[in-house]
Amino acid sequence: MAASTDSQVADIPPSAANPAAHAPPPASRPHRRSWAPYLLSAPGIALFAVLLLVPLAMTFLLSLNSFSFYGGIADVWQFDNYIDILTDSYFHEVFLRTFRIAAVVTVLCALFGAPEAYILRRMDSPWRGLCLLIVLGPLLISVVSRTLGWALLFGSTGLVNQGLMALGLIATPIEFMYTETGVVIALTHVLVPFMVLSVWASLQRLDPQVENAALSLGAGPLTVMRRVVLPQIVPGILSGSIIVFALAASAFATPAIIGGRRLKVAATLAYDEFLNTLNWPLGATVAVLLLLANIVIIVGCNRLVERRYKQVFE
Amino acid sequence: MNRNGPLALVFHCLFLGFLLAPILIVCAVAFTSEGYLSLPTHGLSLRWFRAIGDNPEFIRAFKDSLLLGALSSTLAILVAVPAALAIARHQFFGREAIQALFLSPLMVPHIVLGIAFLRFFTMIGLGGTFAGLVLSHVIIILPFALRLILAASTGMDRAVENAAASLGASAWTCFRRVTLPLILPGVASGWVLAFINSFDEVTMTVFIASPETTTLPVRLFLYIQDNIDPLVAAVSAVLIFLTVAAMLVLDRVYGLERLLVGKGRD
Numbered sequence: 001m002a003a004s005t006d007s008q009v010a011d012i013p014p015s016a017a018n019p020a021a022h023a024p025p026p027a028s029r030p031h032r033r034s035w036a037p038y039l040l041s042a043p044g045i046a047l048f049a050v051l052l053l054v055p056l057a058m059t060f061l062l063s064l065n066s067f068s069f070y071g072g073i074a075d076v077w078q079f080d081n082y083i084d085i086l087t088d089s090y091f092h093e094v095f096l097r098t099f100r101i102a103a104v105v106t107v108l109c110a111l112f113g114a115p116e117a118y119i120l121r122r123m124d125s126p127w128r129g130l131c132l133l134i135v136l137g138p139l140l141i142s143v144v145s146r147t148l149g150w151a152l153l154f155g156s157t158g159l160v161n162q163g164l165m166a167l168g169l170i171a172t173p174i175e176f177m178y179t180e181t182g183v184v185i186a187l188t189h190v191l192v193p194f195m196v197l198s199v200w201a202s203l204q205r206l207d208p209q210v211e212n213a214a215l216s217l218g219a220g221p222l223t224v225m226r227r228v229v230l231p232q233i234v235p236g237i238l239s240g241s242i243i244v245f246a247l248a249a250s251a252f253a254t255p256a257i258i259g260g261r262r263l264k265v266a267a268t269l270a271y272d273e274f275l276n277t278l279n280w281p282l283g284a285t286v287a288v289l290l291l292l293a294n295i296v297i298i299v300g301c302n303r304l305v306e307r308r309y310k311q312v313f314e
Numbered sequence: 315m316n317r318n319g320p321l322a323l324v325f326h327c328l329f330l331g332f333l334l335a336p337i338l339i340v341c342a343v344a345f346t347s348e349g350y351l352s353l354p355t356h357g358l359s360l361r362w363f364r365a366i367g368d369n370p371e372f373i374r375a376f377k378d379s380l381l382l383g384a385l386s387s388t389l390a391i392l393v394a395v396p397a398a399l400a401i402a403r404h405q406f407f408g409r410e411a412i413q414a415l416f417l418s419p420l421m422v423p424h425i426v427l428g429i430a431f432l433r434f435f436t437m438i439g440l441g442g443t444f445a446g447l448v449l450s451h452v453i454i455i456l457p458f459a460l461r462l463i464l465a466a467s468t469g470m471d472r473a474v475e476n477a478a479a480s481l482g483a484s485a486w487t488c489f490r491r492v493t494l495p496l497i498l499p500g501v502a503s504g505w506v507l508a509f510i511n512s513f514d515e516v517t518m519t520v521f522i523a524s525p526e527t528t529t530l531p532v533r534l535f536l537y538i539q540d541n542i543d544p545l546v547a548a549v550s551a552v553l554i555f556l557t558v559a560a561m562l563v564l565d566r567v568y569g570l571e572r573l574l575v576g577k578g579r580d
Contacts, residue, residue: 140561
């Protein structure tokens with residue numbers, strides 16, 4: 001089946017494969033425009049309206065309710081939960097920790113992911129494919145298994161500390177389990193492939209001949225890196241950073257396993273309010289705040305990046 | 315093409331080591347012959363892999379995960395194909411908004427979706443049911459399927475369809491005999507990516523799964539929260555072996571890079 005499909009595609013003249021061809025021919029517009037697209041997307045719209053918009057709206061309403069230990073959830077509509085979170089230093093600490101971890105993870109991913117993408121692009125073809133598989137493969141492995149690996153390295157076997165002490169880098173073991181350091185390392189591992197992917201995509205647009213031109217005109221390798229390569233991959237680094245930051249700020253499984261019950265972040269806080277304390281309204285409030293922060297960051301940063309680097313995207 | 319210097323290669327090796335270390339240690343610990351967590355220094359043993367068989371809850375969770383992944387990706391494809399065709403071929407009022415709606419689950423943290431579905435399903439009586447799991451998974455995996463099908467249907471040539479229609483094919487025949495075969499690679503890879511995302515999902519599922527219907531990652535997560543022993547390492551190792559096998563096949567057939575570029579993006 002696949003082979004015949006390929007040959008069919010190959011028969012099409014190159015001009016027809018033009019991306020602009022997806023715009024419908026004007027002649028067919030008047031009759032077909034009216035109902036077909038709405039009918040085709042109706043099942044999806046209905047599904048998303050009922051199963052996405054309604055639950056999210058209900059979560060917002062839930063966050064306005066109040067909760068008492070004996071009375072349960074009361075149907076009142078007030079912003080008390082929001083006021084509680086915005087004025088209580090315990091919640092400040094949790095949110096601050098969440099964003100601090102996300103920021104450090106983002107910086108680390110950029111520092112290691114961007115050079116790695118550049119190195120990958122300069123590799124020769126059999127090695128490049130293999131290495132790309134190793135770098136991107138972890139994305140498909142369950143995050144629980146990957147985090148379990150870090151828990152084993154940090155805790156039970158203590159291999160990381162043994163290694164660092166054998167190398168003479170540290171004198172006493174570092175505490176990784178249940179600390180921010182441990183969460184940051186494990187999250188960087190989970191999210192760095194996204195940064196490599198994003199920078200890799202922006203490198204695809206970079207013509208290697210431009211680098212050679214700069215070299216032949218007498219620029220040193222450092223100058224080429226600073227003046228030619230870096231400006232062109234900065235949009236890739238920035239959009240990778242948006243993805244990594246958003247995913248790190250709302251990460252759940254990794255902080256829950258490495259951070260444990262003691263080191264709470266926003267996601268694990270919401271989980272505990274829901275499934276242990278059973279204070280659903282407060283948990284819903286944390287979720288709404290997390291969602292708002294996420295949307296503001298993603299949409300805001302995307303706008304900023306697109307405006308600043310308009311010329312690169314064109 | 316330019317070559318990497320020795321410094322770059324050292325960096326590269328350290329980076330790959332960092333990526334592989336936790337995955338390799340899980341596999342190594344799974345082969346230990348001891349009764350506690352340790353590296354298999356006293357010979358390899360399969361005792362912990364055999365122990366999985368004595369824990370039917372893992373087997374059941376694995377079967378549930380497979381069924382859930384297959385059902386939800388198939389449903390997602392059934393919804394995504396017509397929607398992708400509408401968005402790719404037609405200029406209509408609200409097109410951008412509809413596309414944004416379908417891709418919006420990518421912007422919502424899974425923890426928020428978990429809470430929203432828990433609240434919604436308990437209210438409408440689907441709490442803790444398998445149907446609830448399937449419906450919620452359809453929502454989160456649809457964007458991944460839609461994007462690949464969208465790419466396939468924007469890239470295809472419409473002249474072939476017009477030719478079929480002018481030769482008297484009905485709209486349905488035209489779709490079944492011409493359009494579908496042409497976008498099939500996109501549909502198939504969309505299904506696979508959707509399946510993987512459903513199979514790996516833990517954050518949202520942990521809220522809506524019940525002890526009777528739970529997925530393997532959730533089962534593992536809850537187990538690890540209580541204690542870490544070689545048994546979870548063995549279960550994880552099996553998961554890793556299966557994923558690597560699927561990945562190699564996928565890379566041969568479709569190209570991993572092509573499948574993943576854009577994953578996690580809006």
